[in-house]
Amino acid sequence: MSYVIIGNGVAGVHAAEAIRRIDPDGEITLIGDELFPPYCRPMISLVLEGAVTPDALPIRNDRFYDDLGIAPILGSRVEDIDVDNRTVKIANGETVPFDKLLIASGADPRPIKAEGLDLKNIFYMRTEGHVRSMLTALPKVQKALVLGGGLVGFKAAYGLMRRGIATTMLIRSGHPLSMQVDAAAGELVRENLMGRGLDVRVGASVTAFEGRGRVERAVLADGTTLSCDMAVIGKGVLPALSFVPRDKIGVDLGVLVDAHQETGAKGIYAAGDAAESTDIARRSRWVNAIWPEAVDQGRIAGMNMAGRAVAYPGSLSRNVIRIFDMDVMSGGVVTPETDSVYDVIHFHDPKRKRYRKLVFREDRLAGFVLVNAVEQGGVMLSLIRSETPVVVPRERLAAPSFNWSTLLPRAG
Amino acid sequence: MKTVVVHPERCVGCMQCMAACATAHSRSKSLFSAIHERPLPRPRVHVGAGLCNEGFPNRCRHCDPAPCRMACLPGAISRDPDTGTVLIDPDRCINCASCAMACPFGVIRYHADPLGPPEKVVAVKCDNCIDRQAEGRIPACVEICKSGALAFEEISVAMKRKTDQVARTVSSDVGAAPSSPGFELLKAVKKVEAELRASGR
Structure with missing residues (x-):
């Protein structure tokens, strides 16, 4: 049996390991774009910040391919299937x-549309290589611009601020983290960051970058200009699928997969940020481009490829970010439309800077946002994932005292 | 292999396990000097209040496979092969809280720890007192527990006893094994108190 894995990210690595556990003799070829050993992508912002050095990034040692008997083809992208x-x-x-x-x-x-994108010191922040080039530019940077108020934008802004660089964040929507949290939590985050010296501008977008060779200023949609000597674009990601023949393999935003991570084309599977699976909370198809999903989906795909049929119940949106002294965790459906099937309850303690929002669908938890005191978030995610009916009073879940035993049946 | 078995119906919520745990994970290992240590040693077992305020000693289940280990970004979580204990390496931990999203029991806390790198906030949870076990001692929470809510025993023995208990309840002439009346009384009182609070009296 010969297996080919496109991508040496975390999904590909876990798939290769799962295959090898079941099939010791099969030929495994792993095709990867990046030359750096398999590494932890979410940690690249820590390198920017200076909290860790690049040698903390690899998730497997340099004997990984040899030990598992994998033939790697690195430094090239796939053109066609x-x-x-x-x-x-x-x-x-x-x-x-x-x-x-x-x-x-x-x-x-996700690329942006603006003039002057070919100027120097305009970066995306996706790979270890991107951060390496940012670090090279940093010594001459005094003022940076971050485009996008999502997780990547935040991590970039946080890292630059820790390096002592004056940073301005431009957000197109009305509040930061608009994909992760609701407006109330987004406002708490914005206040916190402004208090720390980050210049946050909402409802702003860039139409052009200008400069002589190197970026010197950005022109905004409202005509104003902002001077900067570096810009980071963090406008989200799009599945890298240019090589997938769409007449043979079903593609929506990501590659459509069934409960075994298999596409419509038999024997061809997809996992991680490139895959679109059923979202448990939304009860619809969704690309959940997050690290823990890539780990799970890679393993599940690998086991199924090696002949062991294992079903995957679906994916679940979730994220956690710590910015200065503020923790924000969210999962599932966080901003349901009004007049929908969802009920929402809130808890807000401004003094302790704690905020909780829980979203219910009928008797099940479907989503939540936690600002600070995030330790019990895993219990909530587990409730969503297992679709367990919530039989205890809902306010008890939003209360600060919530813990696992709150869910146990009444004594006596 | 012995493991900590929790009998929640016997927990009276005294929280002595928390104090004993914090002491066992202090530098001095003595309660009286531990309270003066900085950072303050903190417990890794957490007595949570249930719906009627009944206690529940919530500690790491050392799941296998462990969701926190799968989710850990820097690969700081591993399993000790001898005891099956899931351990967090405080030097590798980056305090990203990915494990907080993964743990279905909510047993991981984040703070500077006397046994970790100085002044670094890290993920901290139960380590089954493996240092004590290596010296032939039992976990501190079990040693201090006076009500039998925490026991250190062979899991197969605990399973057999529970199976027998369930089996006895289905034979009509025997009935459930009697437990100490004190536990039933405490539970009844807490339940009435909770009902009174709920009705606003």
Whole structure:
């Protein structure tokens, strides 16, 4: 049996390990774009910040490919999949045959439309390489601009501020973390960051960058200009799927997969940021491009590829971010539309800077936002994932005293 | 292999396990000097209040496979092969709280720890007192527990006893094994108190 895995990110690595545990003899080829050993992508912002050095990033040691008997093809992207003849074409024209294929190509930064993007010191922050080039530029940077108020934007802004660089964040929507939290929590985050010296501007977007060779200022949609000597674009990611033949393999935003991470084309699987699976909380298809999903989906795909049928109940949105002294965790459905099937309860303690929002669908928890005191978030995510009916009073879940035993049946 | 078995129906909520745990994870290992240590040693077992204020000693289950270990970004969580204990390496931990999202029991806390790197906030949870076990001693929470809510025993023995208990309840002439009347009384009082609070009296 020959297995080909496209992508040496966390989904690809876990898939390879799962395959090897079940099939000791199969040939595994792993095609990866990045030359750096398999590493922890969410930690690159810590390198920017200076909290860790790049040698803390690898998630496997440098003998990983040898130890598992994997043939790596690194530094090149896949150009095409020939579904009928079961081959993958690589950029240098080489073709690799497969019996089972995994698309774990991950995602690329969402590009923005603006003039002057070819100027120096304009960065995306997605790879270890991106952060390395940012670090090279940093010594001459005094004023930075961060585009986007999502997780990447925040991590970039936080890292730059820790480096002592005056940073301005431009957010198109009305509040930060608009994909992760509701407006109330977003406002708490904004206040906190402004208090720490971050210049946050909402409802702002860039139409052009200007400068002589190097970026010197940005022109905003309202005509104003902002001087800067560095810009970081963090406008989310899009699945990297340019090589997927859409007439043979179903693609929506991501590659459509079933409960076994298999696509409509038999023997071809997808996992991680490139895959679109059923979202447990939303009860619809969704690309949950997050690290823990990539770990799980990679393992599940690998086991199924190696012949062990294992079903995956679906994915779940979730995220946690710590910014200065503020912790924000969210999961599932966080901003349901009004007049929908969802009920929402709130808890807010401004003095302790604690905020909790719980979203219910009928008798089940469907989503939540926690600002500070996030330790019990895993219990809530577990309630959502297992679709356990909540039989205790709902306010008890929002209360600060909530803990696992709150969910136990009444004594006596 | 012995493991800590929790009998929640016997927990009276005295929280002595928390004090004993914090002391066991202090530098001085003595309650009287531990309270003067900085950072203050903190418990890794957490007595939470249930709906009627009944106690529940919530501690790490050392799950296998462990969701926190799978979710850990820097690979700081591992399993000790001898005791099956899930351990967090405070030097590798980056305090990202990914494990807080993964733990279905909510047993992980985040603070500077006397046994970790100085002044670094890290994820902290139960380590089954493996240092004490290596010296032939039992976990501190079990040693201090006077009501039998925490026991250190072979899991197969505990399972057999529970199975027998369940089996006895289905034979009509025997009935459930009697437990100490004190536990029933305490539970009844807490339940009435909770009902009074709920009705606003």
